[in-house]
Amino acid sequence: MNKPNMHYAELKDSYLFYNISQKIKAYLEQNPGTHLYRMGIGDVSRPLCEEVIKALHGAVDDQAGAETFHGYMPEQGAPFLRETIAKHYASRGVKLESDEVFVSSGASDELGDILDLFDRENSALVIEPAYPAYVDANVIAGRKIVHLPAGRKNGFLPSPSEDAVADIIYICSPNNPTGAVFNKVQLKEWVDFANKNGSVILFDAAYEAFIEDDTLPRSIFEIEGARTCAIEICSLSKTAGFTGTRLGYTVIPKDLVREGLRFNDMWVRNRTTKTNGVSYIIQRGGAAVFTDEGRRQIMENIRYYKNNAKILTDALDELGIWYTGGKNAPYVWMECPKGLKSWELFDILLTKAQVVGTPGEGFGACGEGYFRFSSFGSREDTVEAAERIKKLFG
Amino acid sequence: MNKPNMHYAELKDSYLFYNISQKIKAYLEQNPGTHLYRMGIGDVSRPLCEEVIKALHGAVDDQAGAETFHGYMPEQGAPFLRETIAKHYASRGVKLESDEVFVSSGASDELGDILDLFDRENSALVIEPAYPAYVDANVIAGRKIVHLPAGRKNGFLPSPSEDAVADIIYICSPNNPTGAVFNKVQLKEWVDFANKNGSVILFDAAYEAFIEDDTLPRSIFEIEGARTCAIEICSLSKTAGFTGTRLGYTVIPKDLVREGLRFNDMWVRNRTTKTNGVSYIIQRGGAAVFTDEGRRQIMENIRYYKNNAKILTDALDELGIWYTGGKNAPYVWMECPKGLKSWELFDILLTKAQVVGTPGEGFGACGEGYFRFSSFGSREDTVEAAERIKKLFG
Numbered sequence: 001m002n003k004p005n006m007h008y009a010e011l012k013d014s015y016l017f018y019n020i021s022q023k024i025k026a027y028l029e030q031n032p033g034t035h036l037y038r039m040g041i042g043d044v045s046r047p048l049c050e051e052v053i054k055a056l057h058g059a060v061d062d063q064a065g066a067e068t069f070h071g072y073m074p075e076q077g078a079p080f081l082r083e084t085i086a087k088h089y090a091s092r093g094v095k096l097e098s099d100e101v102f103v104s105s106g107a108s109d110e111l112g113d114i115l116d117l118f119d120r121e122n123s124a125l126v127i128e129p130a131y132p133a134y135v136d137a138n139v140i141a142g143r144k145i146v147h148l149p150a151g152r153k154n155g156f157l158p159s160p161s162e163d164a165v166a167d168i169i170y171i172c173s174p175n176n177p178t179g180a181v182f183n184k185v186q187l188k189e190w191v192d193f194a195n196k197n198g199s200v201i202l203f204d205a206a207y208e209a210f211i212e213d214d215t216l217p218r219s220i221f222e223i224e225g226a227r228t229c230a231i232e233i234c235s236l237s238k239t240a241g242f243t244g245t246r247l248g249y250t251v252i253p254k255d256l257v258r259e260g261l262r263f264n265d266m267w268v269r270n271r272t273t274k275t276n277g278v279s280y281i282i283q284r285g286g287a288a289v290f291t292d293e294g295r296r297q298i299m300e301n302i303r304y305y306k307n308n309a310k311i312l313t314d315a316l317d318e319l320g321i322w323y324t325g326g327k328n329a330p331y332v333w334m335e336c337p338k339g340l341k342s343w344e345l346f347d348i349l350l351t352k353a354q355v356v357g358t359p360g361e362g363f364g365a366c367g368e369g370y371f372r373f374s375s376f377g378s379r380e381d382t383v384e385a386a387e388r389i390k391k392l393f394g
Numbered sequence: 395m396n397k398p399n400m401h402y403a404e405l406k407d408s409y410l411f412y413n414i415s416q417k418i419k420a421y422l423e424q425n426p427g428t429h430l431y432r433m434g435i436g437d438v439s440r441p442l443c444e445e446v447i448k449a450l451h452g453a454v455d456d457q458a459g460a461e462t463f464h465g466y467m468p469e470q471g472a473p474f475l476r477e478t479i480a481k482h483y484a485s486r487g488v489k490l491e492s493d494e495v496f497v498s499s500g501a502s503d504e505l506g507d508i509l510d511l512f513d514r515e516n517s518a519l520v521i522e523p524a525y526p527a528y529v530d531a532n533v534i535a536g537r538k539i540v541h542l543p544a545g546r547k548n549g550f551l552p553s554p555s556e557d558a559v560a561d562i563i564y565i566c567s568p569n570n571p572t573g574a575v576f577n578k579v580q581l582k583e584w585v586d587f588a589n590k591n592g593s594v595i596l597f598d599a600a601y602e603a604f605i606e607d608d609t610l611p612r613s614i615f616e617i618e619g620a621r622t623c624a625i626e627i628c629s630l631s632k633t634a635g636f637t638g639t640r641l642g643y644t645v646i647p648k649d650l651v652r653e654g655l656r657f658n659d660m661w662v663r664n665r666t667t668k669t670n671g672v673s674y675i676i677q678r679g680g681a682a683v684f685t686d687e688g689r690r691q692i693m694e695n696i697r698y699y700k701n702n703a704k705i706l707t708d709a710l711d712e713l714g715i716w717y718t719g720g721k722n723a724p725y726v727w728m729e730c731p732k733g734l735k736s737w738e739l740f741d742i743l744l745t746k747a748q749v750v751g752t753p754g755e756g757f758g759a760c761g762e763g764y765f766r767f768s769s770f771g772s773r774e775d776t777v778e779a780a781e782r783i784k785k786l787f788g
Contacts, residue, residue, distance in 0.1 A: 001592035002515040002561040004655045008663060043465035053458045060450040062440045063639060070638040105499060105669070112668025113507075116534065119397040120514075137669040140510065148416070167396040168663075177684065196396035227736035237670075243459060244464040246673040261398045269402060273530045274506025279640040281450065282673055 007142045014125045014132055019162030020346070022212040027350055029342045036350075037385035039312070039373045040358045042176070042186040044241045046304060049297035050110035051288045052240060053378060059284035073277035076268060077249070078102025081283045085249050094221045098164065102267060103278050104248040107235035109266050112137050113274070114202065114231065114250070117266050118168060127158060129177055129370070130364030131204070134170045143168075149366040152335065155365040156180040156324050158191035159286050168197050171220070174207040177363045178333040179218050179325015187223050194229035201230040209302055210238040211328040219251075227253040231263065232351075238330060240289045240298045247278065247286040303332050311377035315386040333360070337393045353388035401536045408526055414740070416469030430744075431769045431779035433706070434752045436733060438635045440698060443691035445682040446634060453678035461499035466788055467671035470662060471497025471643070475677045479643050488615045492647060496661060497672050497680075498642040499654070501600045501629035506531050507668070508596065508625065508644070511660050512562060517561035523571055523757030523764070525598070528564045528706045537562075538544035546729065550574040550718050553589035563593050565614070568601040571757045571766040572727040573719015575610050581617050582587060592652065595624040603633040603696055605722040613645075621647040625657065634683045634692045641672065641680040701722050702776040703769035709780040713787050726767040727754070731787045739765050747782035 020040065024177040028034060049054075062068040076082070078270040079098070087353045104110040115137055123144040135145055146166040146271040153233075156178040171184040171190060183188070193199050203220040211218050217353045220226045236242035250390075288294045313326040316334055323334035336345045342359035349355040360367030375382070414434065422428060442450075456462040470476070473492070480492040498504040509531055521527045524626060529539055538561040544550040552573040567576040578582070588595050593666040597614040605612050614620045626645040630636035650657045665671075682688045700720075707720040710728055719726035730739045736753035743749040752768075754761030769776070 001654050002594045003516055004652045004657065004660065005511055005513055008511075008655060011663060011667075045460075045465070047460050047463040048457045050458075053454060056454040056457070057451060058456060060447060062630065063450070064447045066439075066441050066442075069439070069441040069635075071439070071635075072637045083568065105672075108670045109668065117402075119399055122397055133667050140664070140667065230673070241463075241465075243466045243670065244674040246670070246784050258396050258398045261400070261402060263398065266398065266402045268520045269405060270534070273405075273534065276500075276502045276637065276640070279673060279676055280638040282677065284408070305704065316773045353439055 005123065005140065007140050011136055012180070016132075016358070020356070020358070023346070025354065034354055035100055035369060037353075037355045037381045037388065038377055039382065039385050041374055041376055042357045043243050044238060044301075044305075044379060045375050046241055046301045048241050048245065048285070049260035049294065049301065051291060051294035051297055052285045055288035056281060057270050061279040062284075070280040073280050073283065075275050077100045077101065077278065080287055081249075081287050084287050085287060088290050089221070089251075092218060094111075094219050094223075096221070097254070098255055100251055100264060101270065102250045102252065104250055105278055106237060106242070106246045106248040106322045107204060108133060108360040109232050110233050110248055110250050111202070111204065114233070114267075115141055115269070117263055118200070122167035124168040125164055125172065125199075126170050128365070129156075129360060130170070132363070138168075139246065147364070147374050148164055149364075149379035150178070153323065156333065157186055158183055159186065159189050165197050165199070167199055169194055169201045170204065172204040172206070174210055174325070174329035175317050176207065177331055177358065177360070177367070179331035180333070181211060181213075181328045183215065184217050184223060187217055187220060188225075191220070191223045191225045191229060192376065199229065200256065200258070201226075203230050203232045203360075206235040207238055207329055208234065209298070210306065210330050212306070213328055216328060220342055221251065221253070223229070227255040229256065230318050231256065236286055236289055240300075241301060244286065246280060247282050284349060287357060293338040299392055304379070305375045308377065308379060309384050311386045312373050312375065315390050326375070329381075332375070334361075334371050334373070336369050336371050337374045339369075342371050348392070349389070352384070355385045355388055399534065401534050403531055404533050405535070406751070410526075410752070414752070416788075417740070418750065420515065427449040429746075431749045431782065432631070432771055432777070433475070433779050434750045435768055435770055437637050438632060438695075438699075438770050439772060441693045442679070443688065443695065444638065445685060445688035445691055446679045447741055449682035450675060450679040451571045456676065456678075463673040467674050467677070469665040469669050469671045469678070471495065471672065472637045472674065472677045473503045473534060475681050478681050482684050483613065483615070483645075484617075484635055484684075486612060487615050490615070491648070492656060493647055494647050496644045496646065496665065497635055497677060499637070499672055500631060500642040501598060501627050501675070504597065504644050505596070505628050505660060507664070508661075509535055510664055511657055512594070516561035518562040518564065519558055519593075520564050523550075523754060524564070525570050526560065526745060527565060532562075541758075543758075544572070545760055546716065550727065551576055551580055553580065553583050559591050559593070561593055563588055564598065565593045565595055566598040566600070568604055569721035569725075571725055571752065571761070573607060573723035573725035573756070574727070575607075577609065578611050581611055581614060585614070585619045585623060589619050593623065594650065594652070594657075596622075597624050597626045599626055601630040601632055601723055602628065603692070604724050604733065607699070607722055609696060610722055613618035615645065615647070621649040624652065630680055630683055633696075635695060636680070639676060639679065641676050652734050691728045698773070699769045702746055702771065702773060704782045705768050705776050706769065708714075709784050712784060720769070723767045726769070728765050728767070730754075730763050730765050735764075736762055736765050742786070744782070747779070747780045747786050
């Protein structure tokens with residue numbers, strides 16, 4: 001008798017976005033036609049840049065001609081893209097071999113797949129508040145989760161603790177949902193901690209392109225010792241607007257070895273067994289992101305979003321409300337004013353100001369009392385939302 | 395201390411395609427400039443059809459405009475594509491709800507990912523000769539493999555046996571490498587066997603578009619009882635030349651339940667946790683395959699390949715060599731003439747006729763004495779290869 005993976009029954013239902021949509025629906029039924037200022041979305045809103053569009057069209061044309069047609073791609077990624085990404089790292093002072101770079105369909109896909117490299121008896125450390133999939137993917141595998149709560153005291157950037165040791169450590173920096181970014185000294189603590197305990201860090205760098213402070217690490221491989229304890233998972237979703245186009249990349253250094261097994265070799269074997277690579281067309285589009293002109297164009301979009309973030313943080317500064325994020329991240333994580341709980345603030349913002357955000361409680365218990373705004377909306381909506389928040393709490 | 399998934403160390407190295415490439419390399423070094431007739435490739439050679447190219451360009455244009463831009467797609471697939479595929483099944487008499495159809499990045503990706511739904515204590519039945527990834531993906535998960543050897547006696551289409559019961563059953567029809575296709579009576583035996591034992595069939599239908607005999611099942615869901623025991627995994631790779639463009643789909647009927655868990659619900663939860671869906675651009679391209687004009691155009695390519703297969707099987711018929719496949723499949727699986735071993739035949743074909751094929755031994759021990767030709771090459775090469783085979787063994 002076939003037995004399903006019973007760990008699926010242990011997953012908790014996630015009501016966060018469902019509850020938000022239900023509350024919005026009820027409000028709009030009572031107030032038909034009202035415009036809402038949606039500052040909650042985690043998706044980008046600006047189209048792909050010209051260089052990427054040009055490359056995508058070119059690649060589609062390649063697939064139309066007998067001489068230029070591409071069949072099966074190398075499972076680890078097209079050499080042209082792996083080399084381009086390795087050079088991109090080199091330009092920022094991180095030396096990688098191109099076969100330490102693997103092309104993926106995106107960070108969320110990779111965060112799910114990569115767990116196959118680890119024994120199911122491993123434990124996984126999640127710094128909360130956190131992206132819910134970190135926990136869920138490990139629950140599905142039957143792994144023990146170690147929760148490390150963050151808070152205002154440490155700016156939502158906790159140090160490692162001997163009371164919270166685990167075999168796999170998730171670090172997301174710039175962080176979703178808090179927008180907080182580890183500096184080099186803080187990240188070195190985590191790298192040393194992982195090396196000491198033999199842990200492996202899964203470093204989620206999906207938002208690295210939003211870092212403008214040059215002293216902050218964009219890659220964990222800027223930190224000495226990371227090559228023996230870390231895997232870095234990157235995405236073009238927020239960097240270049242690829243949320244619906246899908247492309248990411250992962251760095252697995254050859255120095256990452258446990259019990260005599262090299263994770264880079266294991267991942268080659270995983271990919272050649274379990275995929276036939278990422279679409280040629282999308283890989284060509286992705287490569288355009290790393291050209292000089294592509295870089296210039298995607299930075300325009302990132303600046304657009306970051307100006308949105310500044311409009312929000314300027315409003316919070318004016319109101320004297322504590323927050324993290326915004327400066328080097330697309331998310332702003334604020335303390336709820338007047339001691340409100342996060343769902344209370346949600347209701348007030350929706351009904352009094354028609355502004356929609358994301359209650360911090362949805363990212364874990366220690367997110368209670370906090371609230372996330374995203375900068376991915378339109379300029380007009382962001383300006384108006386900021387005005388309304390100021391009017392409400394000023 | 396992090397422990398890797400030690401099952402990776404149990405994987406056997408696959409030397410099949412490596413050995414082939416080494417032998418070719420050595421031959422070309424000794425005979426520089428020689429043209430080889432490559433009848434071994436499992437990849438398509440003809441470009442994407444016009445309708446698909448048009449849809450891909452249109453979707454790229456969508457991603458360039460603020461009003462038409464698509465961000466995150468539904469994780470289970472775009473509704474337009476799920477509905478299109480459900481209608482395609484309906485047109486062939488198989489009734490499905492559109493949320494029983496999941497869009498994937500391709501069959502190989504899905505065959506790897508879907509195993510997450512099963513307990514690791516399950517056993518997996520593989521009919522040999524077989525696509526090596528069936529075994530490898532289960533070795534990585536630590537599952538016990540039950541091998542069921544096929545042979546000439548049963549036309550490489552074995553019946554289920556009480557001596558080879560397993561929790562997961564792989565069936566590939568039309569088969570890679572043998573090209574053999576189960577008829578409805580034979581497939582019904584497997585469905586009944588699975589229902590009796592509570593097994594789940596993973597039905598790999600990657601080559602269904604090559605079936606021209608209308609009495610043969612293109613989908614396992616043409617068989618009564620399959621909705622309670624089967625998952626069907628499909629691909630546009632060979633159907634529409636998507637090997638490098640990447641798109642597939644999977645059918646998980648809502649009636650498939652074990653120990654109170656519904657696999658369809660579990661897969662929704664898996665996808666929403668472990669992916670952010672398939673590229674909007676590629677899904678638009680895929681939808682064009684199911685339009686009337688798209689269908690007409692892809693059938694032109696399939697007929698091209700099948701005419702290649704006919705050229706090969708006509709030659710074998712003339713020589714009186716026993717084979718399976720070719721008629722309803724892109725592969726021709728022949729018995730090696732004169733009692734040759736499959737690698738001996740490889741060497742003779744390469745050195746005496748400059749024809750490259752795939753030794754059956756590479757697909758499992760019971761493939762010894764057999765040899766695979768593919769029909770995915772060019773017409774000119776196929777004609778000349780057939781002539782050379784006739785001259786060699788005539």
